[in-house]
Amino acid sequence: MKPLIEIKGVRHAYQTDAGPLPVLDGLEIAVPEGGFSAVVGPSGCGKSTLTRLIAGLMKPDAGEVWLHGKRVRGPRATVGMAFQNPVLLEWRSILKNVLLPLEIVPTKLNRKQAEERARFLLSLVGLEGFEDKRPSELSGGMRQRASLCRALIHQPDVLILDEPFGALDAFTREDLWMTMHELKAREPFTGVLITHDLRESIFLADQVVVLSGRPARTQYLLDVPKSGPRSLDDLYTPEAAEQLNILRHQIQIAQGRAAPEPEAAA
Numbered sequence: 001m002k003p004l005i006e007i008k009g010v011r012h013a014y015q016t017d018a019g020p021l022p023v024l025d026g027l028e029i030a031v032p033e034g035g036f037s038a039v040v041g042p043s044g045c046g047k048s049t050l051t052r053l054i055a056g057l058m059k060p061d062a063g064e065v066w067l068h069g070k071r072v073r074g075p076r077a078t079v080g081m082a083f084q085n086p087v088l089l090e091w092r093s094i095l096k097n098v099l100l101p102l103e104i105v106p107t108k109l110n111r112k113q114a115e116e117r118a119r120f121l122l123s124l125v126g127l128e129g130f131e132d133k134r135p136s137e138l139s140g141g142m143r144q145r146a147s148l149c150r151a152l153i154h155q156p157d158v159l160i161l162d163e164p165f166g167a168l169d170a171f172t173r174e175d176l177w178m179t180m181h182e183l184k185a186r187e188p189f190t191g192v193l194i195t196h197d198l199r200e201s202i203f204l205a206d207q208v209v210v211l212s213g214r215p216a217r218t219q220y221l222l223d224v225p226k227s228g229p230r231s232l233d234d235l236y237t238p239e240a241a242e243q244l245n246i247l248r249h250q251i252q253i254a255q256g257r258a259a260p261e262p263e264a265a266a
């Protein structure tokens with residue numbers, strides 16, 4: 001089956017005062033329909049750049065991005081995004097913040113259906129009863145939950161998450177991981193998760209893509225079996241420890257702190 005998200009030989013450089021800064025150098029990533037891929041790599045290697053290319057907010061210098069069998073040539077309404085710092089509008093209630101994308105992208109939902117969907121998503125992430133609150137009345141974790149609902153309100157094919165849990169404390173983050181599993185079970189999106197947290201990557205994703213240092217290429221792919229960690233206890237099994245060791249080693253290679261294996265270097 002053709003992947004729903006395809007990144008084919010993508011190269012990109014930013015033009016800076018000091019000359020071109022090559023950021024991505026021949027990325028290859030494929031995410032099947034319903035799949036969830038985590039992307040990890042050294043800081044500054046080009047992960048957020050990759051999310052902008054998938055969303056069609058930028059065009060690559062070379063290579064192609066395909067979503068659902070169509071080449072991406074501009075912003076797509078079928079993409080939902082959430083970031084490390086959820087930008088919620090303080091003058092709108094949580095419910096109205098979640099509904100915001102529907103004022104921008106076309107929707108088949110009428111007002112009542114849209115509101116029902118927003119309330120449903122908020123209840124899925126444990127925010128029932130907070131619909132009429134303002135963002136400042138919520139904790140950081142609750143605001144991030146609301147921003148996940150906003151990213152999903154228009155039933156996007158593709159959900160792109162750029163370090164969505166990076167600013168949260170460890171316990172809140174783990175709560176949100178469980179929420180993500182619940183959302184994945186209910187909503188039929190295909191996802192890309194950028195993260196610095198290797199435990200998060202194997203907990204949430206079925207494939208982990210390790211990027212090399214800048215300019216980034218696809219350095220390593222780890223398939224997480226369907227039987228992989230799905231409850232927090234599973235992160236402490238020998239299998240999870242082995243996956244984390246592999247990823248930690250690959251990150252060290254990407255950072256230039258460990259030598260690649262001879263066969264990987266060939």
Ligand SMILES: Nc1ncnc2c1ncn2[C@@H]1O[C@H](COP(=O)(O)OP(=O)(O)OP(=O)(O)O)[C@@H](O)[C@H]1O
Nearest residue numbers: 014015016021023042043044045046047048049050
């Ligand atoms: N608009 C821009 N113009 C020039 N350079 C940029 C621009 N955006 C990003 N960069 C540079 O491109 C490189 C990759 O940036 P990017 O934000 O994609 O990295 P990242 O992997 O997301 O980093 P982090 O893990 O810290 O979030 C960095 O060196 C950054 O300074």
Ligand SMILES: [Mg+2]
Nearest residue numbers: 047048049162
């Ligand atoms: Mg980034």
